[in-house]
Amino acid sequence: MEYTVVLCDNKTVDPATQSEILESAGASIEILDEKTEAAVAEAVRGAHGLVVDAATPVTAEALAGTDTLRVVGRAGIGVDNIDVAAADDEGITVVNVPDYCLDEVAIQALSLLLACVRAVPQYDREVKAGTWDWGTGQPLRRVAGSTLGLVGFGGIARRLASKLRTFHVDVIAHDPNVDAETMRDYGVERVGFEELLDRVDYCSVHAPLFAATRHLLSTAEFERLDDDAVLVNTARGPVVDEDALLAALETGEIASAGLDVRESEPPAADDPLAERDDVVLTPHVGWYSEESRADLSRGVAGDVAAVLRGEAPSNPVDPETPWI
Structure with missing residues (x-):
């Protein structure tokens, strides 16, 4: 089966690294530049995976508009921009990268x-x-x-x-x-x-x-x-x-x-x-080094690919305790 993964993240978009990992799960990448609830809701219709940064809102309303989405990957640690409980209600797995930086x-x-x-x-x-x-x-x-x-x-x-x-x-x-x-x-x-x-x-x-x-x-x-x-x-x-x-x-x-x-x-x-x-x-730069950026690209893409393959991801976010 062929999958579509939408990337809405300007920190970790590394097409070479991420494409290789996601293509191994049968997925292709689409880039979303507009970080609004409406844009996200439109982009995930028909998509199977979504990767976002801290500035991209993933609301219950956006998630309710898709019946194909399987996984939301947070390119980072905190998941305060994602309605984790709503994703769980929709059967959508949320993953993050808790140790990259x-x-x-x-x-x-x-x-x-x-x-x-x-x-x-x-x-x-x-x-x-x-x-x-x-x-x-x-x-x-x-x-x-x-x-x-x-x-x-x-x-x-x-x-x-x-x-x-x-x-x-x-x-x-x-x-x-x-x-x-x-x-x-x-x-x-x-x-x-x-x-x-x-x-x-x-x-x-x-x-x-x-x-x-x-x-x-x-x-x-x-x-x-x-x-x-x-x-x-x-x-x-x-x-x-x-x-x-x-x-x-x-x-x-x-x-x-x-x-x-x-x-x-x-x-x-x-x-x-x-x-x-x-x-x-400083401009929210604490996360950044060239090495951490590469780790982040690999980590989030790897877990999104794992979910698409039907495997257990390394870093699922628990909807009951999403901050640990």
Whole structure:
């Protein structure tokens, strides 16, 4: 039987790699450039597979319009843009690639943290403008002996915790789905969310996005953080309430923030956070390396091909616990 797989993803479209894998299952590729619910609904009519990135909405309404679709492949880790429960109701398997960029995102989080703590972007701008003054970034604090809190303790957070051992940083974490023994294996103390906020110098967000984590960090949480605290978010933008973050920075309730993900991507042209020296921004690039991109292409195509062949995929998303 011949299958059609629709690709709506500009990160991992690698026709040579993906075509070879999908053709082995009897599938051909069609490219969808428009990332809207209506475009997805139209594209999946008659299609057997769909591969999407984080910006492509796969809603219950879109899935209800097809009786051929067998599998949705999320080219990435998070599946907050896919109605996993609706897919399960329609008998459609959802797969993701949960381990393709763990090291890249952990390093991105660490890079943003260090850029904030050492005022690297500010010094860079000052030196390039002709100012040679060590004092322009004052006050800087020693990293060793500080405490970092991980909000979420999945694969990325675990990699980051391991890397921080050499920095002599105490690491604590909050994750209701991970037990204390697992955290101890990484040298991390398990704490409640409010205790984490009260104790940390640095807070790094690694929680997935779903109803309970939307705006998990907002006004009350920023008030609990120390006024020297640094916030880093490499998870999902809406986990952080950006209006509350802006207010916290303006009032000095926290010191700085490093953000790789935003509530709206791309942000508005008049984004107030982009105008601040105490905010370091990158364009949702934490996932990226040439190696991770290749791994992602192979991983998602391989699992989509497996489902089309009637085989069990390596990384099915459980509709009951899609975030683990």
